[in-house]
Amino acid sequence: MITEPELDGEWESARPAEVVQDTAVRGAPAPRRPWQWVAAAVVATSALWAGGLYAVGDRTAGPEIRYRVTDDLCAQFKAPALDGLLGGLPNAASEEGSRHPALDWARCSRRSGRPDSGRSFETMALVELHKKTDPAAEFALDTPVSRWFAPSGGEWESVPGLGEEALVTSPGEETGTGLRLRVRDGGAVFTVDVYAYESRGEGGPDLPADSLPRPDRDALVAAAVEDARALMTALRTS
Known part of the structure; x- marks a missing residue:
């Protein structure tokens, strides 16, 4: 299984300072990872897009077909x-x-x-x-x-x-x-x-x-x- 790499050595130096500090303090709540915010934004954007598409779909829907056309x-x-x-x-x-x-x-x-x-x-x-x-x-x-x-x-x-x-x-x-x-x-x-x-x-x-x-x-x-x-x-x- 692929897990997050251990944050030590050069990985440790690449981490934001606040994250390193939080890691050193036991019992402190872990910060939310950036991808969680990205995921939330994607969900919200998708919902807005879907709603807009639905509205556009209503406006561009084909007319009601109530009749037929015959050759003769x-x-x-x-x-x-x-x-x-x-x-x-x-x-x-x-x-x-x-x-x-x-x-x-x-x-x-x-x-x-x-x-x-x-x-x-x-x-x-x-x-x-x-x-x-x-x-x-x-x-x-x-x-x-x-x-x-x-x-x-x-x-x-x-x-x-x-x-x-x-x-x-x-x-x-x-x-x-x-x-x-x-x-x-x-x-x-x-x-x-x-x-x-x-x-x-x-x-x-x-x-x-x-x-x-x-x-x-x-x-x-x-x-x-x-x-x-x-x-x-x-x-x-x-």
């Missing part, structure tokens, strides 16, 4: 409310998007099927599943696409009772009918867009007057909210 999003995004309001959206196309440790996403678009009409509509649903960082901080930020819906700096309006946070905006009169609805719930962000396209014949004149009607904005928002809620229900996992 159109199977879940039927959009019956918008379909009825916009005169039918029979042409559907899914985009499976991508799967990544940080983000999954998928998209579905549905378009009206009347090429002879002077107006056509398209709705598009995008589902993003953020798995590493909480999307709450950036959720309400403006984007170039959002500015298309509100080119004059229109404000987002809050939509109560839909996810943790929901916002809607729509274009000015010069841009036509449409809207963007965004919903955040846990790590998931749902976006429902509605676009209107005005069509003209080959020679430039407007097509027949039996074009699809321009829907009332409130009715359009209500339909988009209903279809977004149905999509969230279809993709909900917990």
Whole structure:
């Protein structure tokens, strides 16, 4: 067994004077060795570090995952409310998007099927599943696409009772009918867009007057909210 070397000879001369003195006085309490103080400091530092790491871990924890993303999003995004309001959206196309440790996403678009009409509509649903960082901080930020819906700096309006946070905006009169609805719930962000396209014949004149009607904005928002809620229900996992 390796023990402390006997403190005599040159070892004795290397000892602090107070330690030598204490050794010569029998019955006096032995001084605490320096490593005991070091050990105590290490324990205290470790406790503080662990506590700090725990706190940081809370702040950087991933968002709650309550939904799934599927390859065929159109199977879940039927959009019956918008379909009825916009005169039918029979042409559907899914985009499976991508799967990544940080983000999954998928998209579905549905378009009206009347090429002879002077107006056509398209709705598009995008589902993003953020798995590493909480999307709450950036959720309400403006984007170039959002500015298309509100080119004059229109404000987002809050939509109560839909996810943790929901916002809607729509274009000015010069841009036509449409809207963007965004919903955040846990790590998931749902976006429902509605676009209107005005069509003209080959020679430039407007097509027949039996074009699809321009829907009332409130009715359009209500339909988009209903279809977004149905999509969230279809993709909900917990």
